[in-house]
Structure formats: C-alpha cells, structure tokens
C-alpha cells in the first residue's frame with residue numbers, strides 16, 4: 261500500500277516545520293515508516309557514497325529503551341561521545357543559543373533561575389520527548405567532516421520527508437552523548453566502529469504539549485549570506 265504524503269510543497273514545508281518535542285503514543289504504520297526512509301535515500305552525497313546509517317527503534321521497544329537510557333543517565337552513566345562535541349559558540353552564535361533555550365523553556369513555563377526545571381527539560385531528550393520512534397544516525401568511525409556533510413544533508417532530507425507525511429520530529433545532538441548505551445541496545449560491536457552522530461525522535465505531534473509552542477526565528481539574510489558580483 262502506498263501512502264500519499266499530506267504536503268509536498270517545499271516552501272510550505274520550510275515555512276511550517278518546527279522541532280516537535282511532545283508526541284502522541286500513536287505508532288506510525290510500517291508502510292509509512294518504510295516510505296519515509298525510502299524517499300530520504302534520495303539525499304545527495306559526495307561521490308554518492310551515502311555514508312549514513314539509520315537505526316530505527318519503534319513502539320514498545322523504543323519506550324523501554326527511553327526508560328532505561330534515562331535511568332542510566334540519572335544513575336550517573338558516563339558520557340563518552342564518539343567524537344569531539346565541543347560546541348564553541350561565541351558572540352552572535354552564543355546569543356542565538358541562549359535565545360533558543362529561552363524560547364523552549366519559556367514555552368514550557370520554566371523560569372530563568374529554575375535549575376531543576378531546566379535539568380528535567382534536558383532529561384526529556386533521553387525520553388525521546390515521549391516519542392514512539394527514535395532513529396540513531398551513524399557513520400563509520402574512520403569518516404570525518406567531509407562525510408558528516410553528507411549525513412547532515414540526509415538528516416534535513418529525512419526531516420522534511422517526515423514533515424510531508426505529517427510526522428513531527430526533533431533532531432537531537434544530545435543523543436550522541438551516550439553511544440555505548442546505544443550500541444548495546446542496537447547490538448552493534450563495542451569497538452565503536454560506527455560513530456553515533458545524533459538521534460532523531462519522531463512520531464505524531466501532541467498538539468497539547470507546551471514544548472510544541474516553541475518557535476524560533478532566523479537571522480537576517482545579510483548575517484549569513486554575502487553576494488559578490
């Protein structure tokens with residue numbers, strides 16, 4: 261059975277898409293799930309090498325893993341990412357990060373000085389924001405920044421294809437922080453030959469979840485783009 265995407269106009273998708281951080285329990289039909297990942301295979305890559313690996317966990321298994329991951333982290337599991345995760349934001353980049361955090365915490369009613377509230381909101385990353393699906397995105401350990409460009413393009417493709425099927429998602433760098441626990445769950449070799457770059461939680465949006473009122477803005481064009489003639 262083929263499922264028709266609900267929205268395929270690119271400009272409309274770009275305008276209306278936002279990160280979703282609260283989901284209903286409804287599991288996405290397997291045929292839809294497969295179509296989403298099949299269509300995303302069209303992402304371009306350097307020499308067509310397609311270096312991405314997506315590990316999709318669904319349904320009860322996803323919820324069980326969220327539970328055990330969050331428990332392990334609260335219990336003090338060490339964070340040992342596969343690559344340097346230093347963000348190194350400064351000046352306007354730092355300001356945008358702060359604005360982004362305020363937008364999220366503000367929509368959830370978390371006050372500026374509420375450390376516990378912020379901690380709990382951060383921990384929601386590891387509950388996959390309640391989603392019935394999560395995909396961990398990886399590439400071989402020997403690959404570097406050139407190949408990570410391809411994976412980034414894949415992520416955006418996946419993100420927009422999901423959106424076109426009415427599926428909300430949140431790409432999460434936070435899901436790169438405990439790769440050993442992820443590899444164990446996925447049955448991948450412990451030798452970290454696949455590096456876990458990030459995750460993406462997804463499913464149908466819970467329209468009543470406060471976090472989903474978060475909206476972000478973009479810089480003026482001149483801050484990011486220079487035209488030369």
Ligand SMILES: Cc1cc2nc3c(=O)[nH]c(=O)nc-3n(C[C@H](O)[C@H](O)[C@H](O)COP(=O)(O)O)c2cc1C
Nearest residue numbers: 277278279360385430431432433434435458475476
């Ligand atoms: C590579 C990447 C990593 C991200 N990591 C996280 C994360 O760990 N947790 C989170 O809540 N959002 C995360 N986000 C979502 C961003 O915060 C979000 O895309 C940004 O604030 C713009 O908002 P929008 O997606 O609603 O347009 C990430 C997005 C990207 C592209």
